[in-house]
Amino acid sequence: MSLLKSNSITSVPPVDDSGAVTTVKRGPVAVPSTEKIIWAIGGGKGGIGKTLLTSNLAVFLSWLHKKVIVVDMDLGGANLHTSLGINNPTQTLSDLLYNRVEDANDLIQPTSFKNLSLISGAHDPTGIANMPHVQKTKLGRKFRELDADFILLDLGAGTTHNTLDFFLMADKKIIVVTPEPTSIENAYRFIKAAFYRMLRASTPTPYVRQLIEQAMDQKNARGISTPKDLLKEVIRLSPSEGELLKSKMDSFRFSLIVNQVRTSAESKIGTSVQIVCERYFGMHVDYVGFIPYDNCVWQSIRKRVPFLIESPNSTAVTHLESVLRNLLKN
Ligand SMILES: Nc1ncnc2c1ncn2[C@@H]1O[C@H](COP(=O)(O)OP(=O)(O)OP(=O)(O)O)[C@@H](O)[C@H]1O
Ligand SMILES: [Mg+2]
Secondary structure, eight states, X not given: OOOEETTEEOOOOOOOOOSSSOOOOOOOOOOOOSOOEEEEEEXXXXXXXXXXXXXXXXXXXXXXXOOEEEEEEOTTSOOHHHHTTOOOOSSBHHHHHTTSOSOGGGGOEEOSSTTEEEEBOOSOGGGGTTOOHHHHHHHHHHHHHSSOSEEEEEEXXXXXXXXXXXXHHSSEEEEEEOSSHHHHHHHHHHHHHHHHHHXXXXXXXXXXXXXXXXXXXXXXXXXXXSHHHHHHHHHHHOHHHHHHHHHXXXXXXXXXXXXXXXXXXXXXXXXXXXXXXXXXXXXXXXXXXXXXXXXXXXXXXXXXXXXXXXXTTSHHHHHHHHHHHHHHHO
């Protein structure tokens, strides 16, 4: 079935509303025209749907006539290729990282979807678990040189430096969370780690870096327990450094998707996370929507076909469209 007409989604399947979750608005999706954009999809916890959402958002974007490359940055557990129905990737990021391949374009593999290609994750995670910073910068530069409109990075679980740095490198930082307390806990841990790592990387001043490091330790002797405390302390020592730090803090924002929602109460978790982040970190969060828990989603994984293709009339797809529309808005 055709979901598309030119650059907008004009025909979306009717909502199969179970009553448990609310419906979403439908209409054309405006897509920015020429800019190359890197999106990173992370969230701290494993099994929450990062890979699934990366692959389905990528297929959706490719349907909107955008040239899309998905990159499997789950260096310890690459499986993005499987969710796109690809068996054994011939070349992976390992080949680039170990200089067996010079040009990242040589790693690109076609998928069965027009406009959508894949760069598979590393096959040898042990050697690149702690990638030197210079290597990460080089990789980021190579991603920007790729011939694509959108590059989507599927991140692994956890808060390793690799994962945080690729998250921070993206133009659009997307965090996936599920309503489970463990997922919410890990999401906050991920947000905090990414936020302080960004601040630390952006200041050249040793004593400010030191204060940021102390702030990351909850039991620090200075009693800095929130970013606001940190800012106060830096301003006390140097108002100009404080100004710089504040502008960095203000620049940090991310988009939030709640996945595997089963009740309308669970869909509100996005707003709660948004409020907590704004109050605690003073950061801006775009809550772009939720995806319901839907049997068609896990069933599609078994078939190794994106649920967008397998179940285009599902509620999950309707919500995915709304999420994509919001992601493209800002
Ligand atoms: N909305 C949903 N409805 C039903 N099942 C879902 C949904 N989202 C995710 N799942 C289930 O969760 C599983 C894990 O998803 P996925 O592999 O995308 O997680 P992940 O966050 O990438 O995990 P990892 O960190 O281990 O790579 C899927 O295989 C699917 O069975
Ligand atoms: Mg994954």
